[in-house]
Amino acid sequence: MNQTTTHPAERRVRRAHLAATSTATAAAALVLLGATLLWAGDLPDRLATHFDLSGASDDSMPRVWALTLFGLVAVGLPALLVVIFAVSEWWRGERARLFAGFLAGMPAGLVTLFVAVIIANRGAAAPEDARLGPWVVLLAVGVALVTGALVALVVPPGLPRSVHEPVTPVVLAPGERASWFGRATSSTVVLLALGGSTVVVAVAALAAGTWWLWLLVALLAVLVAGVTSFTVTVDARGLTWRSGLGVPRGHVPLEDITGACVVQVSPADFGGFGIRRVPRALGLITRRGAALQVEHAGRRFVATVDDPATGAGLLLGLLDTRHTAA
Amino acid sequence: MLIRIDPRGSEPIYQQIVRELRRAIASGEVAAGERLPAARELARSLDVNMHTVLRAYTELRDAEVIDLRRGRGAVVLEQPTAAPEVGEAVAELLEVARRHRIPLSRIHQALDEGAQR
Missing domain, CATH: 2.30.29 (PH-domain like)
Structure with missing residues (x-):
């Protein structure tokens, strides 16, 4: 548990997993930043952030708020997850590649969603003019899955776990009983990080009134309650x-x-x-x-x-x- | 936290439980502020009467080892540290042992013999 990874093969696997997920998160951040810089001038003062099933906008929030929120949720949250799971060394074990795929796919999907929202608002005089169909969610999930699958294929398989440790039996005398x-218990760091991210997303959901953010809140709350x-x-x-x-x-x-x-x-x-x-x-x-x-x-x-x-x-x-x- | 009892021993079961819990607390298996298992749970686990466990818990409460409250369970209290003279005496003894190159096992043995005298 306390031994440091000094073996070159171990270092290589760790580096590959960290590089792949960080690159995906950084690329997502660059795309979001690029879209923001490119189209910020064309955006109305209030951005349409919520759309009904027909594609019409039914809620909006101030532009600066919306763009900050997009950055926090699409890049900040996935980056935080990378850090949390890096502490627990996700690259060890049978599901290491699945994990890397998830960590890389999440920012890709979220950024797709937010860039679509920015594009929908582009050139609109008022947030009511912006339109965005529900298919965009499918597109975002698709981008997340493809990115995740690509990263999962690229990274090396997880490191084997160390073998079983010897255990001395507790010898019981005849008639003796033992319990x-x-x-x-989770470490305070993990609890604070998970609890904190739930509160952040809950506040964001409250401010934005965006329904699918509540799904994220529910997901995080279940995660926290389960650990x-x-x-x-x-x-x-x-x-x-x-x-x-x-x-x-x-x-x-x-x-x-x-x-x-x-x-x-x-x-x-x-x-x-x-x-x-x-x-x-x-x-x-x-x-x-x-x-x-x-x-x-x-x-x-x-x-x-x-x-x-x-x-x-x-x-x-x-x-x-x-x-x-x- | 490991609790071992022998119902066929001469010592009453509740006293065995008190001794085991004191040992677990002293060795740090259960830390201050942590909760002991519910009396019903420990009783079922050891296959003894719940009143036996409650008697052990009451004894530990009277000795100010645990805090026993309805609805909150048995919470381990901060244990007073040994008198400072003990720490000083131990340091001195270890220093003497180092100086005369006496192995730790001999010191243990000497302490045991001294206590029996």
Whole structure:
């Protein structure tokens, strides 16, 4: 977890991922800046920022506000996400390329949307004259997908995660009972960044009255609620987990558990923070680093709890006790 | 936080739980301000009566180790640090050990023997 990446191959992969996503974000920023500089003179004092399904404008905001907002949402937010996920080293794990694609596609799509809004306002005497069809959203999604796919193809596959770490079983005397309670909590930096970006977008949505910004707010709010904290319990019944809110929760009976160990994980392995379902695995991911991994019926349960070695050790001890008793 | 009890031991179960919780708090497995598991949850997990766990929690509250309030659960309190003389004595002892090249294991042994005397 604390070892620095000094291996040249590792440095190359990290550099490629950072370069590809930064380039995409910077290119998106340049396109937005170019469009703004090129057409700022042709824009009305108030920009139409909201359009109904027929393409007619039904809301507007002052030009400077609108352009600043475009910059913050289309470039500032994706850049912030790149920084957040760089801290958690998204280039490690099986889904590293998907992540790079997402980080590059997001600014591309958002900038397409905002440039279309700027073009729609160009030459309009008043915001009511501007027209923009809903197809523009499809175009933006298309640009985001194509950019994301291109970047995902260009960047190298993610670095392999380090192998399992040895765990000493907690040996239980006959008749002895034991419980282990582990907490998985997000770092303050991640919580502040996610919470802060939600507030920023919520304020922007409130100021702009743009309906699809609320979708972004809802998405970010769910993301924040999903990463807060989890409790994992290991005892004679098996493994029990629940989120800080009480639900969702889950249980794996001891009879189904075939193994337990400590692994190094990155949010990139599970496609992000929170409760993550990936094929044959469930992850409670709040940070990168050492995590408790429990194998049951060909599936994996992974949680980034504190002191995972003790939790895994107790599970191994409980399994030993059960085998001895049987 | 690992809690181990032996129902067949001579020590009452609630005292075993008190001892285990004190150890977990002292070793930093649970930090000040963090919440202990709900009494019902810990009882179910250890397969003991909830009143046994509540008795342990009450004892810890009376000893000002935790704060026990309805609706807020059992919150670990800031533990008073050991008297400053202890820290000074430890530093002095380690200095003596370094000077005479006595390994740490011998110091541990000497402390154990001293306590038993």
